[in-house]
Structures are given as C-alpha cells and as structure tokens.
Amino acid sequence: MTDNKIQNMIYNFTHDLKGPLTGIQGNLELLLNKLEGEKEKKYADSALRSSKKLSAQIEMFLDIFKYPSGKKILNISSINMKEFFSEVQDKVSTLLNRKNLSINMESTVEVITCDREILLNIIFSFIESSITFSLMDSVIDLKCINSGPTGFTLEVSDDGKAYPEDQNELKMLFDLFDQDQVRNLGLRTGKGYSFPYIKVVTDVLKGNIKFSNSSRTKASVHFGMKND
DSSP, X not given: OOHHHHHHHHHHHHHHHXXXXXXXXXXXXXXXXXXXOHHHHHHHHHHHHHHHHHHHHHHHHHHHHHHHHTSSOOOEEEEEHHHHHHHHXXXXXHHHHHTTOEEEEEESOSEEEEEHHHHHHHHHHHHHHHHHHXXXXXXXXXXXXXXXXXXXXXXXXXXXXXXXXXXXXXXXXXXXXXXXXXXXXXXXXXXXXXXXXXXHHHHHTTEEEEEEOOSSOSEEEEEEEOOO
C-alpha cells in the first residue's frame, strides 16, 4: 500500500468518526438538560466535555491533511490581542489549576492579522505542553512581539523540560508518523498530534518555528508568521 493510500485511509476513517461522535454529544446535551441530580449532572457534563475535546482533536488531525490539499483554506482576519489573550486565558484556566500554575500574557502589538482558529490552536498546543512539563506552582509566559511591518512572533516559555535540540529529533517531533517514537524516547512534545498540526499550519502561513533552552526557562517556543 502506497503512502498516499495509507494517508487517504487514515483521513477517511478519522472523518467517519465525526458523525457518531456528534450524535453522542447531542444525546449527552439532551441528557444533561433532563437530569436533576447534581451527581448525575456532573458525570454527564464530564462525558460531554471529554467528547468535545475528542472532537477538537479529530478536527485538528483532519486539518493536517485538509490545509495542504486545499480542502480547507485560511480565514485571515484582524485579531485584537487583548481580546485574544482573554480567550486564551479562559481556554487554559482549568488546565492551569490542576498544577497550580499561572500564566503571564504580554503583547507589544495591539492588532495582528492571522487565522484566528489556527493561532488559538497553536498557542493552546504549546501552553498544553508547558502545563504537562512544567513544575508545580510555576509560571508560564506568553508574549506577542512585533517582528517588523509584516509579521509578529508569539512566544511561550516555561521552566519545564527542554525541547530536543538534535535536528533529527526535531524532525521527528513534527512528523505525523513518528509520534510513537517521540514518546518512546521521552522527548518533550504536545498532546496527540498537535505538533504535526503546528508544523503544517505554520508552513501554510509561511512562518517558522524556533525552540530555545535558556537558564531562565528550560524550554521556550518562538514562532513567527508573515502575512501576505
């Protein structure tokens, strides 16, 4: 079986999961509205949140194939960074609380131009990695820095485990089919297939990804996306 056939099979199988999962979510929402006991509502709400998280992971996985093939196109718009950072805060607050972490957000740019959905997914993926590999009670920094008249850099840094510096390991980090090996080697990575997603969408946006490990933060992530 050729690589293209394997990729098509994976794509079609994953796509077929969306229908039943949507049905499960709909039934859980109906059940949640009818339940009266607080304990039962808690269980139903937990199941609904888990199913929505799985839906988001499936959609992100499918986007790895959709963007390069043109099945999904960029939705470029102006993004107010104050509002955007507030959205990020809401999205990660529950995860931060699990390890008593805090996040500092700073932007030297008021408005940027990018695909909002992609940007949110990239930042969430990097922050999720920071949460996983950071120490308890530590701080994660998120910065948006002006990179000239046509670009910007978003940086996520923490005091956790360093990203790999070896070029072969870095290549594996972003390869869709090397994720099991990445985890077996104990390398720092993201959840699921989030890092292959990051590589694909950053390439589509004609940007770049950089990793650096300093004495202040054992792992920091920098990426810039130039807009047409």
